[in-house]
Amino acid sequence: MLPEPNFPARPEQFIGRYRQIEAFEEALRHSSVTRRMTSFAVLGDWGIGKSSLLLKFAAISARPEHRFLPVSLSVGTDLIDYRRLAERLLDKLAETLARSESIVDRVRAEAKNWKLKGISVGGLNLERETARFLSSGSALLSHALDDAWKRFVKPSDFNGAIFLLDDLHNLPSTAAAALAIRDQFQSFGIDSLNYSVCFSAKASYFSGIRSFAEPAVRFYNKLYIAPFTPEETSDYVQAVFGKTPETSQALASWLFDKTLGHPFFLAFISRKLLAHVGSSVPGSPARHWPEILQQLEQEKFSFDLGQVSDRENELLRTLAKSSDHEFTPGQFVKQSDYVYFRRLTDKGLLVRTGRGKYKLYHPLFRLFLQGLRP
Numbered sequence: 241m242l243p244e245p246n247f248p249a250r251p252e253q254f255i256g257r258y259r260q261i262e263a264f265e266e267a268l269r270h271s272s273v274t275r276r277m278t279s280f281a282v283l284g285d286w287g288i289g290k291s292s293l294l295l296k297f298a299a300i301s302a303r304p305e306h307r308f309l310p311v312s313l314s315v316g317t318d319l320i321d322y323r324r325l326a327e328r329l330l331d332k333l334a335e336t337l338a339r340s341e342s343i344v345d346r347v348r349a350e351a352k353n354w355k356l357k358g359i360s361v362g363g364l365n366l367e368r369e370t371a372r373f374l375s376s377g378s379a380l381l382s383h384a385l386d387d388a389w390k391r392f393v394k395p396s397d398f399n400g401a402i403f404l405l406d407d408l409h410n411l412p413s414t415a416a417a418a419l420a421i422r423d424q425f426q427s428f429g430i431d432s433l434n435y436s437v438c439f440s441a442k443a444s445y446f447s448g449i450r451s452f453a454e455p456a457v458r459f460y461n462k463l464y465i466a467p468f469t470p471e472e473t474s475d476y477v478q479a480v481f482g483k484t485p486e487t488s489q490a491l492a493s494w495l496f497d498k499t500l501g502h503p504f505f506l507a508f509i510s511r512k513l514l515a516h517v518g519s520s521v522p523g524s525p526a527r528h529w530p531e532i533l534q535q536l537e538q539e540k541f542s543f544d545l546g547q548v549s550d551r552e553n554e555l556l557r558t559l560a561k562s563s564d565h566e567f568t569p570g571q572f573v574k575q576s577d578y579v580y581f582r583r584l585t586d587k588g589l590l591v592r593t594g595r596g597k598y599k600l601y602h603p604l605f606r607l608f609l610q611g612l613r614p
């Protein structure tokens with residue numbers, strides 16, 4: 241495998257995460273009896289492997305033994321409300337159907353045709369009048385997905401469809417959106433339309449949700465993803481450098497020591513190591529470390545700092561100098577400046593570790609801010 245730190249892992253090269261995969265497969269098996277697929281929330285911080293896991297889930301759900309239609313959508317910051325999300329989802333559904341190998345030609349042709357005719361209403365065969373009338377996102381979705389179930393999903397013999405929404409935290413008014421999605425997908429379940437949703441978001445996604453939206457929190461099966469364990473790191477190293485247990489074990493420990501199993505850093509450093517040593521197992525990775533670190537600074541950390549204000553930059557450096565790895569805003573700023581912590585969290589440079597507690601997103605970033613070379 242050639243590590244690609246800036247793309248989600250390909251499903252066939254996906255490493256580890258057995259517990260999450262088992263939970264997902266268990267739900268798929270269960271749904272073949274109940275005809276209702278559980279909805280999932282994949283939660284974790286930047287670079288930890290959320291998008292990769294969603295892609296893996298999509299591939300698993302499409303296998304012949306499960307026969308689901310996966311509809312993948314990356315939620316960008318341009319989706320300003322639930323209505324836009326609904327439209328984009330319907331477009332994606334139509335596109336996915338039009339490309340699907342597992343549906344009969346007649347249905348595919350119909351889906352293609354509808355996509356061409358009705359872009360403005362999400363690519364499904366809704367009359368323009370009806371579309372205008374259905375002004376809210378949820379009304380549009382219920383109508384269109386009910387329609388799609390009868391016309392496409394059922395006739396193609398799918399057990400159901402799963403909407404995989406990557407980075408749902410990009411949608412504004414988090415609590416209201418989470419609640420709307422939950423209401424919508426719960427009612428599909430009641431109407432025997434086997435639609436489910438599997439979304440990814442920052443680890444702290446649900447902690448910002450107030451009590452009125454608590455049903456939304458309960459609705460999802462929550463899968464938190466952490467950095468790779470030493471075993472997963474070792475599997476990763478073998479997939480990249482080949483299976484020579486003795487040398488690759490030493491390399492795996494060295495990499496684990498540097499990255500703490502963080503998949504992005506693992507991918508980044510492995511890729512640079514490969515460039516140095518070709519396809520063999522690097523015997524003395526430490527020799528290449530200064531150069532790799534420099535590349536990490538140029539290609540990642542200076543980009544991180546490029547998106548912060550002077551005040552935020554200064555704050556980050558102060559945090560990095562602190563002897564604590566975990567801290568509260570009160571230790572560093574007055575209450576009116578707590579907002580900086582939230583902004584830096586939104587930018588992925590701080591992570592929330594608990595109520596009012598934060599840390600820098602990775603120890604290597606901390607070292608960089610300290611101006612030290614480990």
Ligand SMILES: Nc1ncnc2c1ncn2[C@@H]1O[C@H](COP(=O)(O)OP(=O)(O)O)[C@@H](O)[C@H]1O
Binds near residue numbers: 248255504
């Ligand atoms: N399970 C995995 N197997 C192999 N590589 C992975 C895995 N998860 C993450 N990666 C690597 O880490 C990088 C970051 O993962 P990604 O899924 O994009 O994280 P996120 O969406 O949480 O920001 C990917 O580019 C990929 O190289």
Ligand SMILES: [Mg+2]
Binds near residue numbers: 290291407
């Ligand atoms: Mg991602």
